[in-house]
Amino acid sequence: MNAIEITDLCKQFTGKKRVRIDALKNINLQVETGEIFGFLGPNGAGKSTTIKIIMGLLRPSSGTARILGVHSGLAASRLRVGFLPENPAFFDYLSAEEYVGFVGSQFKMDDGLLKRRSEDVLKRLDLWDARRRPIRSYSKGMVQRVGLAQALVHDPDIYILDEPMSGLDPIGRALVKDIILELKNQGKCVFFSTHITDDVEKVCDRVGVIVRGALVALDRVENILKSGVEGYLVHLRLSEDVPAVFGGFEAVRRSGAISEFYVPCPAFNSFMGTVNTSGTEVVLVETRRRNLEDFFLSLVSVGRESG
Amino acid sequence: MMTMIGITLKGIFRDRVFQGIMVTACAFLLIPVIASLSMRQVTELSVTLSLSLISFILLLLSVFLGGTSLWKDIDRRYTFSVLGLPLSRQSYLLGRFCGTALFVMLSAAVLGAAAFAVVCYSSAIYPADRPIIWSTMALCILFDALKYILLIAVAFLLSTVSTSFFLPVFGTIAMFFAGGVAQQVHEYILSPASESISPVVRQIANGLYYLLPNFEAFDLKVNAIYGLPLPTGGLLLTLGYFFVYVTFLLSVSTAIFSRRELR
Numbered sequence: 001m002n003a004i005e006i007t008d009l010c011k012q013f014t015g016k017k018r019v020r021i022d023a024l025k026n027i028n029l030q031v032e033t034g035e036i037f038g039f040l041g042p043n044g045a046g047k048s049t050t051i052k053i054i055m056g057l058l059r060p061s062s063g064t065a066r067i068l069g070v071h072s073g074l075a076a077s078r079l080r081v082g083f084l085p086e087n088p089a090f091f092d093y094l095s096a097e098e099y100v101g102f103v104g105s106q107f108k109m110d111d112g113l114l115k116r117r118s119e120d121v122l123k124r125l126d127l128w129d130a131r132r133r134p135i136r137s138y139s140k141g142m143v144q145r146v147g148l149a150q151a152l153v154h155d156p157d158i159y160i161l162d163e164p165m166s167g168l169d170p171i172g173r174a175l176v177k178d179i180i181l182e183l184k185n186q187g188k189c190v191f192f193s194t195h196i197t198d199d200v201e202k203v204c205d206r207v208g209v210i211v212r213g214a215l216v217a218l219d220r221v222e223n224i225l226k227s228g229v230e231g232y233l234v235h236l237r238l239s240e241d242v243p244a245v246f247g248g249f250e251a252v253r254r255s256g257a258i259s260e261f262y263v264p265c266p267a268f269n270s271f272m273g274t275v276n277t278s279g280t281e282v283v284l285v286e287t288r289r290r291n292l293e294d295f296f297l298s299l300v301s302v303g304r305e306s307g
Numbered sequence: 308m309m310t311m312i313g314i315t316l317k318g319i320f321r322d323r324v325f326q327g328i329m330v331t332a333c334a335f336l337l338i339p340v341i342a343s344l345s346m347r348q349v350t351e352l353s354v355t356l357s358l359s360l361i362s363f364i365l366l367l368l369s370v371f372l373g374g375t376s377l378w379k380d381i382d383r384r385y386t387f388s389v390l391g392l393p394l395s396r397q398s399y400l401l402g403r404f405c406g407t408a409l410f411v412m413l414s415a416a417v418l419g420a421a422a423f424a425v426v427c428y429s430s431a432i433y434p435a436d437r438p439i440i441w442s443t444m445a446l447c448i449l450f451d452a453l454k455y456i457l458l459i460a461v462a463f464l465l466s467t468v469s470t471s472f473f474l475p476v477f478g479t480i481a482m483f484f485a486g487g488v489a490q491q492v493h494e495y496i497l498s499p500a501s502e503s504i505s506p507v508v509r510q511i512a513n514g515l516y517y518l519l520p521n522f523e524a525f526d527l528k529v530n531a532i533y534g535l536p537l538p539t540g541g542l543l544l545t546l547g548y549f550f551v552y553v554t555f556l557l558s559v560s561t562a563i564f565s566r567r568e569l570r
Contacts, residue, residue, distance in 0.1 A: 013570075055391050057569040075395040083391035089384040091314060093321040105310045106392040134321075147388070 001069050003158045003189040004031040004054060009063035011049055011213075023049045025213045027063070031191050031206075033157065036184050038200035038221070039193040041210035042300055047193035048086050050210070051162045054191075055083055067158065079107070082151030086162040086193075088143060092136035096127050096146045099135065100153050107154040114153070121149040125175070140167040148176065159183060161192040165199055177203055197293040201225070211300050228290035231264040235284040236275065247274035258283055311394070311402020312409065315376070319410045324371050331364055332418060338425045350426065350435035354444065354532045357422035362451050362528075364418060365411060366483065369455040372407050373462030374475035377564075382472075386569055397561045404463050404557060408456045415452035419445065440534045446542070447531035453549050454525035458483055460556040461520065467563040482519065489516050490523040520552055 011024040024046050031037045041047045052058040054065045056072045070077035090099050097118060104114035122128045125145040130138065135146060144167045151159060164180075165173045180203045183190050194200060200207050201221060209217040217224075236246060238259045244251035249271065251259040263271045275282060290298075319325055338356045345352050377400070380386050389399060423441070430439060462479040469475050493516040495501055496509050524545045530537055 052387075052569070057387060057390060059566070059568060075393045075398075078391065078393040081391075081393075083388075085384070085387040085391060087384070088388055090388055091318060091385055092383075093318050094314070098317075102310060102314055103392060106394055150388070 001033070002030045002066075003033045003035070003068060004029070004037075004160075004191055005064075005066045005069070006030070006050070006054070007064050007066075009050070009053065009065060010061045011046075011053065011058065012061045023213050024053075024060075027210070027213075027215050029208055029215060029218065031189060033189050034184075034187045035206060036180060036190045036204045037192070038204035038207040039191065039210065040195065040197065040200055040207055040296055041193070042195055045210045046213040047195075047210055048162055049213075051086075051160060051191075051193060054160060055081075055085075080157045082154065082156040082159045084147040084151045084159075084161040084164055087166065088147035090135050090143070090146060090150070093134055095132045095134055096122060096138075096142075096149065097131040099146060100150050103150040104153050107156075109154055117153050117155065118149075121152045124152075124179070125149050141169060141172050144168055145172065148179065152179070157188060159188060159190045159192070161190065163194060164192055165194065165196065173199075197296050209296060209300075217295075224295055225289060228295055229265060229287055230290060231262055231288045232268055233284075233286040233288055234261045234263055234271065234275070234282065235259070235286075236261065237281040237283055246280070247271045262288065308398040308402040308405070311399060312406040315403050315406025316410055319372060319407070322372075324368070328364055328368060328414070331367070332360075332421065334360055338429070348436070349433035350430040350439065351437070351532050353426050353429035354422075354439070355528070357425050358444075358447060358451070358528050358531060361415065361418045361422060361448060365415060365451060365455040366458075368411055368414060369458040369462065370476060370479050370483070372410065373459035374466065374479045375472055376403050376407055377463060377466035378469060378472050378475050381470075381569065390569065396565045396567075400463065400467075400561050400564050401557065404459065404560075407459050411455050411459065412452050415448050419448040422448070437534045440531070443527070443534065443537055444531045446537060447527040450525045450527050450542075450545065453546075454522050457520050457522070457525075457549055457553055457556075458486075460553045460560070464556050464560045464563075467560045467567065483522065485515070486520040486522040488523075489519045489521050492516065521548070524548060 006027050006029040009024055009027040009029075010022070013021045013023050015021050027046075027050060039047050039050070049058065053060050054067065054072050056074070056077065059073065065072040067077040067081060091102075094102065100118045100122065101114060104118065109117070119128070122131050125148055127142065127145055127149060130142065135143060138146065144164075148161075148164065151161065164176050168176060177199065180190055180192070184203070184205075192199075204221050206218070206220050207224065208215055233252075236259050237257050238244070238246065240257055244254050244259050246259070246261060247270070249261045249263060249267075252262045253260040261271070338353055338360070341352075341356060380389070380403070386399075390396060423444070426439060426444070458479060461482045462475050465478040465482075466475040469478075492512055496504070496512050496516075501509065524541075527537065529535065
């Protein structure tokens with residue numbers, strides 16, 4: 001059974017002057033249990049709308065969203081979900097400890113277990129010292145961490161995180177990435193939205209790219225990175241007194257006896273054949289490829305042109 | 308739902324509204340002094356002032372807590388995190404309502420105790436002409452609290468359809484005044500004195516009488532002040548009216564809120 005299943009999902013909003021806005025256009029998506037899925041898209045692409053429909057906060061205009069096979073409109077669909085909304089806000093008259101306790105009680109956690117888990121997550125997210133202060137006195141980053149604490153406390157199987165790194169400093173961002181990787185090792189499913197490609201590249205198994213409400217790409221991160229290989233940077237040890245040209249390629253850089261040659265993919269095999277024949281020492285071969293950001297930007301620009 | 312009630316109560320106790328009301332309640336201390344200025348009927352005046360002060364405080368609570376509770380949660384985006392839990396919208400709304408209603412009941416009890424103390428003190432210094440019937444006074448406070456719980460249900464209904472606090476707050480105030488005079492208007496419409504009014508207006512007034520909550524039915528102040536006997540049948544009818552009306556309002560509220568888009 002899929003952790004999250006979205007079928008033919010459409011959402012229209014009626015804007016000012018009764019103008020209809022297509023926020024989501026026929027989204028189809030399945031996220032498997034144990035998978036880390038990155039939902040990538042520029043601001044206003046429809047990421048949060050999709051997440052709100054999955055969480056039952058918005059109703060789809062057509063299509064369905066299910067969590068572990070349960071329709072997202074039902075409270076029961078959220079029984080095994082930890083959810084962090086975008087720019088979260090919590091009852092600010094409560095302390096982090098009280099709020100996490102409230103969340104645990106909603107999941108009917110046993111008191112002893114809740115106390116232990118609360119302590120674990122508050123310490124893990126560096127909120128232990130501030131746990132008894134009202135949330136209204138917290139900084140934005142601390143509120144974001146409370147959001148993560150309340151999503152983690154009941155140890156759910158599925159995590160739905162809307163921009164989890166938003167508002168965090170570099171230390172906080174690194175912490176969140178570590179937590180997501182830990183969850184991955186525990187076999188949990190994490191569905192998170194972001195517009196930062198680096199986050200996806202480092203932690204995700206699969207990525208979906210949404211632009212203007214349409215899912216324009218859906219693939220494994222490794223496939224995207226593999227398909228983006230454009231050439232190789234070959235480091236050769238050459239005598240310093242010979243010209244910096246080899247196999248028809250001019251060195252892009254020379255440092256003492258080491259010369260670097262950029263070889264495009266189609267010419268790589270013949271280049272290496274020449275290297276072997278000449279008996280030249282290969283010091284290093286580096287892959288030159290488009291990163292996920294380039295891939296994302298190309299999709300966004302195509303999406304915008306076609307939109 | 309029980310945790311939601313607990314969270315609501317905690318929020319109210321930590322809210323400035325509650326602290327403001329505690330300050331307002333200090334006005335009870337002035338009642339014997341003000342009542343003594345009348346020179347006669349001091350105890351009756353103490354009862355009147357005490358019950359009126361309780362009613363005023365409960366009105367403030369109902370309008371500000373009832374009218375802003377749901378709206379504030381939506382406006383401050385608390386609903387995104389709370390409704391992302393396995394909590395149905397019905398449970399959330401009913402938890403919020405019950406928490407607020409429970410607080411109004413608790414406030415009525417505490418303020419009622421203060422009123423009893425004030426009246427006891429006044430009657431000890433200036434003995435009353437008529438006996439004070441404490442049970443009637445207690446019932447008067449209870450029915451006053453029920454009236455304001457009904458008003459909170461109105462405020463919740465208005466909150467479910469509103470995107471700002473204007474409708475829940477000002478709409479609730481308007482409903483309070485309209486519901487307070489609905490009975491008198493209805494009686495006037497039925498009297499021969501209203502024959503000059505056009506039939507359309509009379510029909511509208513009649514329709515509004517059945518639609519608007521009738522708050523006058525909950526008013527037992529005259530009975531409490533002058534120690535008049537209470538009509539048991541009338542009280543039971545009012546109690547039934549209260550339950551039916553509140554159930555109706557909450558059913559409509561939950562139906563609307565369950566379908567509401569939380570953008």
